[in-house]
Every structure is written in structure tokens, then in C-alpha cells.
Amino acid sequence: MSAVEAVRWSADGGAVDIIDQRLLPGKLERRDLRTVGDLCDAIATLAVRGAPAIGVAGAMGLVVALAPFATDRREPFLQRARELADRIASVRPTAVNLSWAVRRVVSTGMETAGDGAAILAAMRDEATRILDEDRAMCRRIGEHGLSLLADGARVLTHCNAGALATAGIGTALAPVYVAAERGRRVAVFADETRPLLQGSRLTAWELDQMGIDVTVLADSMAASLMRDGRIDLVIVGADRIAANGDVANKVGTYPLAVLAARHEVPFLVAAPLSTVDLRTPDGTSIPIEERRPEEVLGNAAPPGADALNIAFDVTPAELVTAVVTEAGVLGHPLDEAIARVAGGRFA
Numbered sequence: 001m002s003a004v005e006a007v008r009w010s011a012d013g014g015a016v017d018i019i020d021q022r023l024l025p026g027k028l029e030r031r032d033l034r035t036v037g038d039l040c041d042a043i044a045t046l047a048v049r050g051a052p053a054i055g056v057a058g059a060m061g062l063v064v065a066l067a068p069f070a071t072d073r074r075e076p077f078l079q080r081a082r083e084l085a086d087r088i089a090s091v092r093p094t095a096v097n098l099s100w101a102v103r104r105v106v107s108t109g110m111e112t113a114g115d116g117a118a119i120l121a122a123m124r125d126e127a128t129r130i131l132d133e134d135r136a137m138c139r140r141i142g143e144h145g146l147s148l149l150a151d152g153a154r155v156l157t158h159c160n161a162g163a164l165a166t167a168g169i170g171t172a173l174a175p176v177y178v179a180a181e182r183g184r185r186v187a188v189f190a191d192e193t194r195p196l197l198q199g200s201r202l203t204a205w206e207l208d209q210m211g212i213d214v215t216v217l218a219d220s221m222a223a224s225l226m227r228d229g230r231i232d233l234v235i236v237g238a239d240r241i242a243a244n245g246d247v248a249n250k251v252g253t254y255p256l257a258v259l260a261a262r263h264e265v266p267f268l269v270a271a272p273l274s275t276v277d278l279r280t281p282d283g284t285s286i287p288i289e290e291r292r293p294e295e296v297l298g299n300a301a302p303p304g305a306d307a308l309n310i311a312f313d314v315t316p317a318e319l320v321t322a323v324v325t326e327a328g329v330l331g332h333p334l335d336e337a338i339a340r341v342a343g344g345r346f347a
């Protein structure tokens with residue numbers, strides 16, 4: 001189940017083909033990214049967004065940007081690859097998937113013998129592996145998360161951690177899609193997710209495309225719904241999970257976790273191991289992206305007003321009931337569970 005392909009190779013293989021998410025839900029339009037400028041602009045303006053999707057797009061976009069330099073000798077080619085990778089990784093600092101994916105492509109290049117052309121071919125294969133792995137991990141997250149969704153479950157989610165945020169069927173929404181495939185009835189409440197409305201514009205759009213029951217909520221309604229017993233569980237995605245289990249995700253996630261604890265509603269985080277950052281010991285050292293105040297102000301404040309636009313927040317591990325990964329559902333103590341499944345992988 002995925003009619004939505006947020007990121008893929010273009011038909012000629014020379015570009016990253018994305019759904020331009022800035023235009024949703026009004027218009028479904030695809031765009032080819034053919035230069036590093038195109039790629040960085042698309043990531044910065046959220047044409048492509050969501051931690052796994054920007055990792056995949058970053059890896060593929062690095063290869064596309066390096067293609068004109070295939071005739072370079074080895075060292076200048078690798079030097080350019082490192083510079084472009086740094087430039088791409090710096091566009092969005094919180095989601096570790098972006099720097100993880102471009103580093104992985106550069107490392108493959110450094111381990112490959114030969115000139116620019118040989119290195120570029122190996123890098124393209126690696127970027128394709130990252131794309132394919134992302135699709136597969138979404139499906140596995142969906143399968144592992146299925147046990148947490150009873151028939152008739154009412155799920156609250158924040159931002160968009162669905163197909164639009166990955167190369168596959170999403171992370172937080174993957175169990176919902178798999179449950180629907182198996183004939184279970186699931187109802188999703190989607191926080192609208194101020195200021196850029198990923199919940200109402202994107203989560204509601206993709207669930208509606210898939211025929212899944214979705215209700216959009218103003219962000220501040222979650223408390224009353226939980227108090228009234230109308231939410232069975234919360235599932236969100238993550239942009240970075242620190243070694244101790246602290247979770248950075250779209251701003252507004254932390255208050256949901258506090259509310260869930262207050263009302264004894266399970267609070268689940270669904271994310272691939274590429275979102276786990278063992279080099280970050282805890283949430284205090286996760287870099288948090290701050291964006292333009294205009295995104296918050298819109299046309300709804302007087303010209304003299306300033307605004308804070310902190311794009312992500314950190315939920316402490318103690319408020320997370322479990323983390324659903326492609327390797328299974330991780331419970332407490334989260335630091336030990338994370339070390340067990342993420343310890344040996346590409347860091």
C-alpha cells in the first residue's frame with residue numbers, strides 16, 4: 001500500500017524526482033531536482049521533508065550534483081564530494097538522517113578504487129541502496145507496530161510521519177497502513193501542526209488518499225480528547241533519537257508526551273535506526289533548527305510583532321512508552337535497547 005512516492009529517481013536517472021509538498025493538498029505536482037542548488041532549496045523550503053525522505057533525497061541529490069564531475073581525477077572528485085555533502089547536510093540540522101545519508105555515500109566513494117567515474121557509479125549504487133532500505137524499513141516498522149493497534153483503535157499523531165516523509169509507507173503511519181491492509185478499522189486524529197500545517201495539509205491528505213478515516217485537530221485540542229478517553233494511543237515520528245532514548249521531533253511533540261503521561265495513554269515513537277544517533281548522548285546536545293519568524297506570523301499578527309519559530313522539541317526518554325523500529329519494538333530501559341539494536345550499524 002503506497003500510491004504516494006515522495007522521492008524516487010527520475011525516469012532518465014539524472015535527477016531526484018520529488019512530490020513538491022509545498023503545493024499540497026491543493027495540487028499534486030512532481031519536480032525534478034537536477035543541481036545541488038535545487039536540492040538544497042527543496043530541502044530548506046520543505047518541498048521535500050521528513051527525516052527519512054530528506055536523507056534519501058540528500059544521498060541521491062549528492063550523486064546527481066556530482067555527475068558533471070565524473071571526468072575528474074580521484075582526489076579532486078572526492079574533495080568535491082565532501083564539500084557538497086557538508087553543504088547539503090547543513091541545510092536542516094535536526095534530522096540526523098540527512099547527514100547520516102550523505103556521509104554514507106561519501107564513505108562508499110572513499111572506499112572505492114579508481115577515478116571519478118568509478119567512484120560516482122559506486123555512490124549511485126549506495127544512494128539506491130539507501131532508497132530501497134528506506135522502503136523496506138517502513139514496511140517492517142508497520143509490521144512491528146501492528147501488534148499495538150487493536151481493531152477500532154483511535155490514534156493521535158503530530159506533524160507528518162507518513163509516506164510523504166519517507167520513501168515508503170512512513171514510520172508513525174506505517175502501522176496504520178498495515179492495519180488497514182489487514183482489515184482493521186483505525187481512526188486517526190491528525191494535529192494540524194502549526195506553523196506549517198504538516199498535519200492538516202499532508203497527513204490528512206495522504207490518509208484520505210488511502211481511504212483511512214482522518215480527523216484534523218487544532219493542536220491545542222489534544223488535552224481534552226485524552227481527558228475524555230477518546231484517544232487510545234499516540235504515535236509520532238522522530239528526527240533524531242539520542243543514545244539515551246530522548247527524541248527530537250516536530251515542535252509540539254513534547255507537550256503531547258506530557259499529556260499522554262498525565263492521561264495514561266501510550267506514547268509511541270516510530271523511527272528507523274537511521275534516526276538513532278549514538279554520537280549524541282542525550283537530548284540536550286541535539287541541534288534544534290530555528291526557522292524564519294514569518295512562518296509563525298503569517299498574516300495573523302501586527303507588523304511590529306516578533307515571533308519565535310523553533311521547529312523541533314525534545315521529549316525525554318522517560319515519557320516514551322516504546323520505540324518502534326525496523327528491528328522490533330524497543331521498551332525500557334531505552335538506552336540499553338537502543339545500544340543492542342543500533343550498536344553495530346553504520347554510525
Ligand code: MRU
Nearest residue numbers: 049050051161165171237238250
Ligand atoms: O519539518 P518537517 O516537516 O521535516 O518535520 C518532520 C517531522 O517532525 C517528522 O515527524 C519526522 O521527520 C519523522 S518523519 C518519518
